[in-house]
Amino acid sequence: MVKERLWTKDFVFVSIVNFVLMLSMYLLLVTMTTYSIKTYGASASLGGLVASIFVIGSLIGRLFSGKTIQDIGSKKILIMGISTFFILSLFYFLPISIYALIVLRLVQGIALGMATTATGTIVAEVIPSSRNGEGIGYFSMSVVLATAIGPLIGVALVSSIGYTSIFVFSTVMALVSVLLGVVVKAPNIEKIAGAESKAGKGFKLSNFFELNALPVATSMFVAAFAYSGILSFITGYTAEINLVQAGSFYFLVYAVVILLTRPISGPLMDKKGGNSVAYPGLLIFAVGMLLLSQVTTGWGLLLAAAIIGLGYGNFQSTSQALAIKVTPRHRMGLANSTYFIGLDLGLGAGPFVLGFIVPISGYRGMYETLVGLIIVALVVYYFAHGRKEKALTRPQKAAVNE
Template sequence: MPSHTKHSSGSGKPKLWTPAFILIVGVAFCCFIVGQGLNSGTSVYINRLGGTATYAGLLAAVFSVAAAFARVLCGPIIDQKGRAIVMVIGSGLFAGGIIVPIFTNDTAAFVACRFFQGVGFSAVTTAAATAAADVLPFSRLGEGIGYYGLGQALAMSVGPALALLLVSTDPPENLFIGLAAMSIVMFVLALLCRYERNPQKLPDTSVYRMRCEAHDRGEDAEAEPEQRGLRRVFEPSALPGALPMIVLSPAFGFGIFFIGLYGTTLGIGNPGLFFSVSALSMIAVRLKSNAFMDRVAPFKVLAAAVACGIIAYLLLLAAGDVAALYYLAGIFYGACLGASMPICQSVAVKNTPAERWGAANALYLLATDVGVGIASIAWGAINDLFGFTTTICCVIACIALSLVVAWFSFPPDAKRKR
């Protein structure tokens, strides 16, 4: 996209923290807090009501399937109808799916609510990721996506902690009251994201404004034929960033589903502290992202992230009952997550025409969903058969393999010095 890199508003760096970008980061922050809170708190809520682990697992599967289903639909809708409308409708569905359980715990209603929660979560996160790319200056896209990801980083510690606090109170429905309040805030912020109607209010370096100005001058690129089949839903140009994430995200899946259990098995007093440490590490990496995201070749950034991931899991293998090593692993785990996800996403987006960024983000996020979803099944089975040591060795193999996949999938300019 050479036209994006030529546009400049003058000396110095183009502006990053615009009102539109702040709103979008706010939407993402609320969405991930609520989503992580639901994933952590629902099983405890079911347990408090006397439900079974099998039922809780079914509800988790419903959420995951709904989220994947929505990814398939959201990409082309975002590209054709706009980002804001998908964010608003998704926020409404998400909020509705959280409000209903306050008044009823009927099994069928609860399953339906988990479905709407998954659809809403997927719609908001896909649209918000695309909107963030819209309003960011192209020359600082990697850095901006890193900041956007702070919502995810904070959610990994704040969301579960908030949910577990709420669900432990009486009545346990306070879980949904608290998360519903935050989802309403998310809905209001989504309503305020109106940059598509007023692109002239964006900095002149933003990709969306440049596209609109080019359209007004009649300088649009030659129209491409209408996409059909899977090409309409997903953008193949995003595969260079999505393929490594399919292989790498199972390592994060192990972290989400099993690291806490592994810590408990080792006899670590407070295994949940791993996630707080990793969240702080992610935040630190993303706050420093301006030093490397758009200045260092993406492959080199990913290589450093992969090295951190391997170190993290080697430390977990060596931890035994030494809590310090277990928590130290969280620092490297957070650094891996904090650098790898935004760099792969920026490769996916930069390799894709701007008018197809919705489909590109849908493909990238689906790749992450698939990797995490497969991991939740595969790691459990391997662990039951062979134990945690074998499982962690398999996780390390996945992390290393992701770098090999990136070497073959990343475009040449993502592997060269900058």
């Protein structure tokens, strides 16, 4: 049997668009707090709001773009999102108040939420069904790389050139996304007229969430909540245990491990099912978190980064692929937005809640607690999706064989 083609122009271009958008997001996310404090004399809490309000905007954008994609198409939402993101990038160069900056960050977050929901939907549409896990795995590396490279570029630019450089870089990235997004072709997905017309009447949860994808998104929320403890507190933790130099390579090692293992985990999911990656992924994630909580050397820290990359990184891409796999093709936009809402809620709510735990238990105690939370994520995955996976994915496999 000849493999269906995966690396098409549209697949590559959409992946690049997603990468440069997320790169810009993470670059600004790690620098806006200090920028607000130094430029506006803002308090630490207000500076944190300037940074985090972007995530809230992204959630709003995802919430409403899922249904809108069904109505007007993923390509139009993509163009609207990236064009708005680019235009708003220019406002960073204007002398505005800190409250105007907060509004700017909120609206730009909404634009990014729209654009990245569209990119995820377009990719799901252009990937052959027989290579769903593999394709989503490669696509999700655009987020993984952005998570690792964005903060590195942001800190390097600020320390060597100044804050204006991060705004120039972000604007250039936005322009690149516009140029590539314009030439992307999104397949036309036929609507089921009767169902869609009924769904559009009145307020229904199914108008904003894909209920088939909700179980997977719920398990992703719990796992992302645990991972947020690393995103938000790894810098403080490594400073406390005197491993700052090794800590600066943490996300690089994390990304490299995912790059090396994704070509294996994606095809494995397609052949053996999502459980073959999800269960080991969460268990390995728990082991990595436990090691992180006890680490005393630089090599130990980087080993923890590698193990967590192998575990959480592959669970993240697998759960996205599963959210799409159990969803009717005409509702892929809602499936993607539902998945990413779960992911973003976990990453956004985690730091706030965990911030109350750190003063009581310390960083090590917090990470030990998160080991238990990862086990909870595994249990949630089992009851929400894992035990039913064969029954849920059998229709898709049958369709592929036909």
